[in-house]
Amino acid sequence: MFGKLIEKLKADPKRIVFTEGTDPRILEASARLLSGTWLTPILVGNEEAVKAAAEKAGFNIRGAEIVDPDTYPKMDEMVAKMVELRKGKMTEEQVRANLKKGNYFGTMLVKMGEADALLGGATYSTADTVRPALQLIKTKPGNKIVSSCFIMVRPSATGGNEVLVMGDCAINIDPSEDDLVEIAIESAKCGKIFGVDPKVAMLSYSTFGSGKGESVDKVRNACAKVKEAAPELAVDGEMQFDAAVSPNVGKLKAPNSPVAGHANTFIFPDINAGNIGYKIAQRLGGFDAYGPILLGLNAPINDLSRGCNAQEVYSMAIITAALAD
Secondary structure, rough: HHHHHHHHHHOOOOEEEEEEOOOOHHHHHHHHOOOOOOOOEEEOOOHHHHHHHHHHOOOOOOOOOOOOOOOOOOHHHHHHHHHHHHHOOOOOOHHHHHOOOOOHHHHHHHHHOOOOEEEEOOOOOOOHHHHHHHHHHEOOOOOOOOOOEEEEEEEEOOOOEEEOOOOOOOOOOOHHHHOOOOHHHHHHHHHHHOOOEEEEEEEOOOOOOOOOHHHHHHHHHHHHHHHHHHHOOOOEEEEOOOHHOHHHHHHHHHHOOOOOOOOEEEOOOHHOOOOOOOHHHHHHHOOOEEEEEEOEEEOEEEEEOOOOHHHHHHHHHHHHHHOOO
């Protein structure tokens, strides 16, 4: 999977902002990325501090760009742009204060076209990564929410990798019917970038009316709306997980479904189910989990776990940059 993403980046190299430029994990990943010519790291922080941290950790970051908010030559232009974007919700003084922070400064570098993508969260919370993106990058036309998915990868018995998509496992706590529609469509689009031919199962504890309840109705209605909004997409539900993945169970419970028994893109009814589901697949199913990949934004902005390691930073940097147009 990563070989294809790197080939895509080689054909169209990108620039990615790391909001925590002195973090050793960021520096190690940046050093690895710099061994190629297809992704340029932009490290936010004081230049001397970043170089000292890299030297102390033993990483060669020659070729990376280091951008310090305190000395950034276009700061006045950036301030004016952010004041305009916040439309009276932040004063100029508040904007300048926020742009001292790597999360806001890095997001504005993307907004102003100085970078193609952003990866943060090694020390910031998810909220501190997502908030500037919502305020400044904003959602794509036609999208009302930011959602997320995980790309799940494990070696296949027949060679290559098995790749699944799971959403939303990280952002929307109790999505509405319309939210689920966006989550399903955006997750399917994201899966295509990673080589998935999406077959989308809208998951529930019910398969086609076998169970009753408001949550069942929500998933069933959302599925109908997805079919209307994206008629080209193979999607079905509401559906139990066994019916979605087992050909025998799928034939029994949903004999006329184009998805049952062969689903590879799973849309969970809420964050409880989603978060538990992807972690079961990760811990018991042997899948590597990449994400959460944020969906619905005008530019690729992604969040790291504060417990991430350098390999995860490296992988997520490739994924994030590959999402850029």
